[in-house]
Amino acid sequence: MTPSDTPTDDRRDPAPLLELAGFSKSFAGFKALDGVRLTLRHGEVHALLGENGAGKSTLIKCMTGVVHRDAGTLRLDGALIAPRSAAEATQAGLATVYQEVNLAPNLSVAQNLFLGRQPTRFGLVREGEMRRRAAAVLAGFDLNIDVAAPLESYSVAVQHIVAIARAVDQSARVLILDEPTASLDAHEVEILFAVMRKLKARGIGIVFVTHFLDQVYAICDRITVLRNGRLAGSATTAELPRLDLVKMMLGRELAHATAERALAAASGEAAGGREAAFAAFEGYGKAGYVAPFDLALRPGHVVGLAGLLGSGRTETTRLVFGAATADTGTAIVDGAKVALASPAEALHLGFGYCPEERKTEGIVAELTVRENIVLALQAKRGALKPLSRREQDEIAARFIRLLDIRPPDPERPIGLLSGGNQQKALLARWLATQPRLLILDEPTRGIDVGAHAEIIALIRRLCTEGMALLVVSSELEEIVTYADEVIVLRDRHHVARLTGEAITVPGILAAIAADAPAGEQAA
Amino acid sequence: MNATSRLLPVAATTAVFLIGFLICSLTFPNFASLRVVMNLFTDNAFLGIVAVGMTFVIISGGIDLSVGSVIGFSTVFLAIAIERWGVPPLAAFALILVISALFGAAMGAAIEYFELPPFIVTLAGMFLARGASFLMSTESIPITADLYSHLAEQALRLPGGARLTVPAMVMILVVAGGMVLLHLTRFGANVYALGGSRVSTALMGVNVTRTTVLIYTLSSALAGLSGIVFSLYTSSGYSLSAVGVELDAIAAVVIGGTLLSGGYGFVFGTFVGVLIQGLIQTYISFDGSLSSWWAKIATGLLLFAFIGFQQVTLGLARRSRRHATGGAHA
Structure with a gap:
């Protein structure tokens, strides 16, 4: 190590x-x-x-x-x-091996190693010679497998080694x-x-x-x-x-000393459990996705998720929302055990979710602001109980005023609005369903600085109104201003929980960087 | 899929053919003869030839809907070239092979350079070729050249009055050549790789464009050859000939165990698939009282059965693989 x-x-x-x-x-x-x-x-x-x-x-x-x-x-x-x-x-x-194995899964290991440069005689591939050479190349990597078998019959790790062997054998x-x-x-x-x-x-x-x-x-x-x-x-x-x-x-340039001090404070576990949790997750996790974690979401409480890209932040929110299904642990909502197997069930329980990829997962660019706002509410009510146009207009007008969406025109296609206003409309969509828990994944990504402040102010107001919030953000300065509790993730593990005074930017940074044994990944 | 489960579909196709042949032999006393088998070869030679090309196309992950029309066009072109323009038959053969090969190359290039789906490009090719043959002639033109009657008489005489005719010989050569090309050359490996993963194949340094163009060139050229054989068989050229043959060829390929999504399959399986379709036709003609449309119904049922069978074997192979992985590294 x-x-x-x-x-x-x-x-x-x-x-x-x-x-x-x-x-x-x-x-x-x-x-x-x-x-x-x-x-x-x-x-x-x-x-x-x-x-x-x-x-x-x-x-x-x-x-x-x-x-x-x-x-x-x-x-x-x-x-x-x-x-x-x-x-x-x-x-x-110069050879590259990508995350997805770029070989032909249906061909034999030997063909994959030598595709395009198979040994031939009179234009015909010398299968025996090719297999012999393939076995010899792989033996150099301590890999003794049947090279005549199709590549797809082996594990991803073996496929990676075959890809590397191919690259290296081509005199990389x-x-x-x-x-x-x-x-x-x-x-x-x-x-x-x-x-x-x-x-x-x-x-x-x-x-x-x-x-x-x-x-x-x-x-x-x-x-x-x-x-x-x-x-x-x-x-x-x-x-x-x-x-x-x-x-x-x-x-982020930060003094070393403060960071170390904050780290010390961070490891001292504190607080929690004062109010009854609206939703609690115990030992909740999914193999190969996020390691089991405990999480309690209380009304009027903001929980921030911090960590580097790929640390398991978004994965955690997807588990909570039922977009991915946990294979261990229990989820308890209002004191009763629930099976969160799909987003529909999460919606039914009063969860709302604003995804990170606003353009691809959130807004429907061609629809108007009004139509985008009422989308989730309509989905929750079901197709048999349509919202009347009057109700829709009322809801749209209320949220445009409340969130100060500009221009205040409910009939404008949402794709024509700025990023910040799209984000506000997306928030409005979930607020219209009157959720008890709102999950926000990178709510301030890709919007201008002024809109940042407004979104943050909104998060704080929602919180005082008794909504539970779970927020993923890379903007550590922002997280510390609104979060009551910050959970730090690393390598798909929840590695630290900061509360109260311990929530500082250096503290979070230190927890992200800590050489803690939690990341057994490569141990 | 391991090596044995890969061969399973072909083995099943062969078993179906043998069982079918046994049933026919038990039903009709003089069915089990070399003569019937040779007739099966002759009658289905044109289908066998295009089906070999279709096997390459489907294994590479594509489809070629134009082959039936190319056969039709070829017969009309040959009839007009030989009868009206006085082109020597052998020269006409060479010409139509070149024309159809170029036609296929153009379709392959369109698929590659404009990134169009093969389905659409070859559908356009199908209308083009059929339209062009109507433009040349809407009537059936008999071909009276000496070479045609000469070739029709040529045959290898086998015991029991069986005759290995020229069309049958051509088909056997094409099947054998197709097997060598697909299973034993670099080009063949590239065809399989394309069907496995197009993006990966390109990243592995294979010239994907060249391979695709060659595959469609091969398919069209074989359709042209099939047209020659078809015109020998009927001694005429007719713009309405071989309508729907592309679908028979696809059926033969799939019944022969090739996965329609690409990546897996054998030329031999396709050959047996063609023979199974021929066998159904022969059964109907032996019976005499059945409508010939029963052949289509039987082919349809067989297709369903084979696709279902493929899904089951694929599913089983995946499940056994899941158990097998992990212990692979020594």
């Missing part, structure tokens, strides 16, 4: 394996990458980190030529290369692993790490993209962090403690 077990950290390697310099890329005026550089050494595992939209995928795509960069140079062993497609990149020695010198561990369990991650160590020993450079910080410290020699398309920093793993890494990723 400690960075010291990375003996091949040849920091002063005079000739780097791969050098990226000045990578820039704009999409329709938006700078996705801005002057990014990265240096990969021989036999180095190099973590590429950053939050959603930081530019990791764009950087990889620009490297392998899948996306054409606006500026920047790429040198492999000192020689300039400019691949224009994934195939050309592979030929040049640089291997890019784009979140390969996202769908693997702890044991499979270990198998993959063993393979990575073997490749390291062969002098192959590995760029490793992941969201799991424990894995970064378990295997990586060096870390490069991107933020908003810019280089946020690069350092060896030994030189970059977790707390600094998290700050680098989230871009």
Whole structure:
């Protein structure tokens, strides 16, 4: 787990394996990458980190030529290369293995390893020779399997190793692993790490993209962090403690001392249970989704969920709303045990849910503001009890006034409104159903600063009116202003619970970065 | 699916054919003869040839609805070229093969470059080819060239008065060639890979565009060849010939155990699928009192049965895989 077990950290390697310099890329005026550089050494595992939209995928795509960069140079062993497609990149020695195994599941393992370069005689594939070679290649990865069997008959971990073996066997010198561990369990991650160590020993450079910080410290020699398309920093793993890494990723400069103090306060568990919980979840979880957690939601109480991308925040809200079904634990609403198997049941219990992807999951852009607002209420009443046009007009007018939606025109298609006003209309949709629990996933994402403040004020007002709230937010400064309780998630575990005085930005940051044993993932 | 469960559908198709043949033999005393089998080959040669091309298309995850029309067009083109323009029959054969191959290449290119669904592109191809054959002639044109009567007489004489005719020989060669191409070459592996995952295949460095264009070129060229065989069989060219043959070919492919969604299947299975359809026809003609439409009904029932069977075997294979995983790593 400690960075010291990375003996091949040849920091002063005079000739780097791969050098990226000045990578820039704009999409329709938006700078996705801005002057990014990265240096990969021989036999180095190099973590590429950053939050959603930081530019990791764009950087990889620009490297392998899948996306054409606006500026920047790429040198492999000192020689300039400019691949224009994934195939050309592979030929040049730059291979990528994606999170979804990009092989043909229906072909045999041997065919997958050699597709496009099978040994042939007179134009016919030499099946026996190909199988012999395939077995030999996989033996180099301690994998002894029947190579004639179709790839899909093996586990995802084995499929990943086959994909890596294919890439390496095509004389790859640089291997890019784009979140390969996202769908693997702890044991499979270990198998993959063993393979990575073997490749390291062969002098192959590995760029490793992941969201799991424990894995970064378990295997990586060096870390490069991107933020908003810019280089946020690069350092060896030994030189970059977790707390600094998290700050680098989230871009918050905070004094070390305060953070440590807050962390100490955070671990001291406090409060709770003063009021009867409206909804309580005990040992609630789903294997491979979110580890079992306890959660109590009380009227007039705001619970904030904080953590990095992929830490299990959205997954938690989906479990609570019944959009995903738990396989362990119990849910208790109003003192009675309930089975939350679908969003319909959650709606019936008085839950409301504003999803993160407003454009794709929330609003119906072509419908008017009025139609969008009454959508959930109508769904709750059922198709047999339609709201009359007069009722609809009343409801729309009331919420447009209450939430100050602009322009105050209920008949305008919602797609024409600004992001902040769309978000308010979406809130109105759930408020119209008079929910007892409202779940908000990133309520302030993608809306302007002024609207931020209004949404926050609204959250606080809802709370005083006795509604229970569960809010996911990456905006830590905002969470601390309205949350009565903050739950911190890491690697799909609920790792800390902060209440009262302990809710501070440094405290949350410290909990996110803590080297706690909760993340057994890569142990 | 492991290697054995992969072969299961083909084995089932073969079993159905053998059982069907046994039933026919028990029902009609002189059915079980080499002669009946050879007639089965001759009568279904044109269908067998297009079905081989259709197997490639369906395994790659596509569909080709144009083949019936291409056969029709080919017969009309041959009749007009030979009878009206005086083109030597062999030259006309070469011409129609080139024309149909180009037609297929154009459809493949349209599918690739405009990212259109194969269903729509080949549906357009179907109307185009049928329309073009009506434009050339709406009447049946007999072909009287010497080569035609000569080829019709040519046959390998087998014991029991059976004759292996030229159309049957062509079909057997196409089936054998198709098996080699699909199962033993890099191109064949690419066809399977495309049906397994198109995106992955491209990321693995396979030239997806070239492979797709080649697949539709092959299918159309085989339809052209089938048209030649069809014109030999009927000694005429007619714009209404081979209507709906594309659907018979698809049925043969699916009955032969190929998954309609792509990725799995064998040329041999398709061949047996064609023979099963032929067997049903033969049963009806032997019986004499049944309406020939019963052939369609029987084919429909068989299709249902085979699709159901495929779903069951796929489901079983998935379940056994779930138990098998995990212990794979040594």
